[in-house]
Amino acid sequence: xxxxxxxxxxxxxxxxxxxxGSRTLLDGVDLTLAPGEALGLVGESGSGKSMTVRAITxxxxxxxxxxxxxxxxxxxxLTMGAGRLRGYRDSGVGLVFxxxxxxxxxxxxxxxxxIEALVGxxxxxxxxxxxxAAKVLAEVxxxxxxxxxxxxxxxxxxxxxxxxxxxxxxxxxxxxILADEPTTALDVTIQREVVGILDRLRRERGMGMVFITHDLxxxxxxxxxxxxxxxxxxxxxxxxxxxxxxxxxxxxxxxLGSRPSIDARVERLTAIPGRPVSAFESGPGCAFAPRxxxxxxxxxxxxxxxxxxxxxxxxxxxxxxxxxxxTEVKA
Amino acid sequence: xxxxxxxANAVEVRxxxxxxxxxHAVVDVDFDVPAGGSLGIVGESGSGKTTIARMLVGLExxxxxxxxxxxxxxxxxxxxxxxxxxxARELQIVFQDPYTSLDPSQSARAAIEEVLRHHGRxxxxxxxxxxxxxxxxxxxxxxxxxxxxxxxxxxxxxRALAASPKVLVLDEAVSALDVSIQAQVxxxxxxxxxxxxIAYLLISHDLAVVRQLCDTVLVLRRGRVVEQGQCExxxxxxxxxxxxxxxxxxxxxxxxxNA
Numbered sequence: 001x002x003x004x005x006x007x008x009x010x011x012x013x014x015x016x017x018x019x020x021g022s023r024t025l026l027d028g029v030d031l032t033l034a035p036g037e038a039l040g041l042v043g044e045s046g047s048g049k050s051m052t053v054r055a056i057t058x059x060x061x062x063x064x065x066x067x068x069x070x071x072x073x074x075x076x077x078l079t080m081g082a083g084r085l086r087g088y089r090d091s092g093v094g095l096v097f098x099x100x101x102x103x104x105x106x107x108x109x110x111x112x113x114x115i116e117a118l119v120g121x122x123x124x125x126x127x128x129x130x131x132x133a134a135k136v137l138a139e140v141x142x143x144x145x146x147x148x149x150x151x152x153x154x155x156x157x158x159x160x161x162x163x164x165x166x167x168x169x170x171x172x173x174x175x176x177i178l179a180d181e182p183t184t185a186l187d188v189t190i191q192r193e194v195v196g197i198l199d200r201l202r203r204e205r206g207m208g209m210v211f212i213t214h215d216l217x218x219x220x221x222x223x224x225x226x227x228x229x230x231x232x233x234x235x236x237x238x239x240x241x242x243x244x245x246x247x248x249x250x251x252x253x254x255x256l257g258s259r260p261s262i263d264a265r266v267e268r269l270t271a272i273p274g275r276p277v278s279a280f281e282s283g284p285g286c287a288f289a290p291r292x293x294x295x296x297x298x299x300x301x302x303x304x305x306x307x308x309x310x311x312x313x314x315x316x317x318x319x320x321x322x323x324x325x326x327t328e329v330k331a
Numbered sequence: 332x333x334x335x336x337x338x339a340n341a342v343e344v345r346x347x348x349x350x351x352x353x354x355h356a357v358v359d360v361d362f363d364v365p366a367g368g369s370l371g372i373v374g375e376s377g378s379g380k381t382t383i384a385r386m387l388v389g390l391e392x393x394x395x396x397x398x399x400x401x402x403x404x405x406x407x408x409x410x411x412x413x414x415x416x417x418x419a420r421e422l423q424i425v426f427q428d429p430y431t432s433l434d435p436s437q438s439a440r441a442a443i444e445e446v447l448r449h450h451g452r453x454x455x456x457x458x459x460x461x462x463x464x465x466x467x468x469x470x471x472x473x474x475x476x477x478x479x480x481x482x483x484x485x486x487x488x489x490r491a492l493a494a495s496p497k498v499l500v501l502d503e504a505v506s507a508l509d510v511s512i513q514a515q516v517x518x519x520x521x522x523x524x525x526x527x528x529i530a531y532l533l534i535s536h537d538l539a540v541v542r543q544l545c546d547t548v549l550v551l552r553r554g555r556v557v558e559q560g561q562c563e564x565x566x567x568x569x570x571x572x573x574x575x576x577x578x579x580x581x582x583x584x585x586x587x588x589n590a
Binding site: 187188192195214217222244259260261263265266268276291 | 576
């Protein structure tokens, strides 16, 4: 087995509150990502998926503290010195956010934005940096890159700007891409193009990718493995091609049943009652228990662990019983 | 409902056009929403779907064409409070973001009562509406900032229903909600239509949501109608390339990212 590109071990993030207390946002996240692998993180509000990305890049809020380890190529990011951290953020990891307009300086031309890091950090001559930028714009499917380099962000569409952001990440040639809801603000036809570009480039360049989304089906299409998060913990982790058939955690099953289908109307969607909670709002037992139709008294008090089940990992005390009952109903 | 009402369409739009300066945002759009029916208008950014919703509510004035709701024309701005009140009782709208469309200082109950009072309806209906949208007592007394997105959207729906409209325009009303909450609100909307016979006009970019909630669908691109018809027909056997492309862009099991 090859050494992992990224490894999260017992990653826990607490945030200080104004009254001097603290709130847990991430609670013991374990994950590994092989070089070149694509892993999906799926969850709703408060699940901790975006906080996981922030912890991986050590871009946590000032009042937050992280425990556990985030190892990138074996080195712990959480304890790196300033120089190593700069190098890691410059060329180790690249970030693609949901809203490119909020992350690209609107007062500078796209060309200036793209070559900033090359010229400033790596002392690449400006002319060469611009040539590289044009080449990468072409790689992300932008026609007439020379003209685009001279345009301002407001002169191009959201889908185009998201490609510019992906191009800016590629220029740094990172080994890991973190894509946080990269297509959520885009139209579906543009979404398909953008995830297609991300997927192709990841394969061509052998980059690892962590793909964060609320859309389970999108994650399954883009990633090899998918982790479903709830209340700051991973509740199920499976290979994407078996998740639809083998989903075993009641929350994963609930997510699958909640989403309307484009192929058929159902009489009623099997909605999960209540609302998603954050880690600090959950009780001593399973965080999903208050919304779970299978929950027993034990679920309220005993925290389940992430254990192997049916080829994946599931965090549920009753997973075997639930699976048996569901198999019986199907048969 | 008497026989005449049953035959009248809830909404009839004919030859609708809207220009913003030189930009032709809505181009010769025709559609009907039958009484008690449910039409989904789908399209991407810039398709004109929100402009159509805004013209229906009276927030934009059509450049040409007619809009009739329950048989009454509303192509021109309302003259006087009476006419505005009547139009409000014909059609209400729920927006995508209940954070910006609800008064932050008003509890759910107060928001509903305000509308009931305005339309001269019995204030005792408040409790009925609170129950109908599934808000608890505590939530009904809370201000918007203390409610979750799904709960706020329930308040917005209850507030719209307080005018007892014949048509509810849902402008991306479930788009910003978490998946598990979206399912609750979609079920709620289906129940309300079954109970009250209200007609829906759902503006959405999400074909699966349209299929779940609507009988008919209209596909819009750059202000023009690409095709329209029953959801099953349009979504299962699209006649137009654009509809097919929209459909195929939706990730489903077995979907490949490289078209």
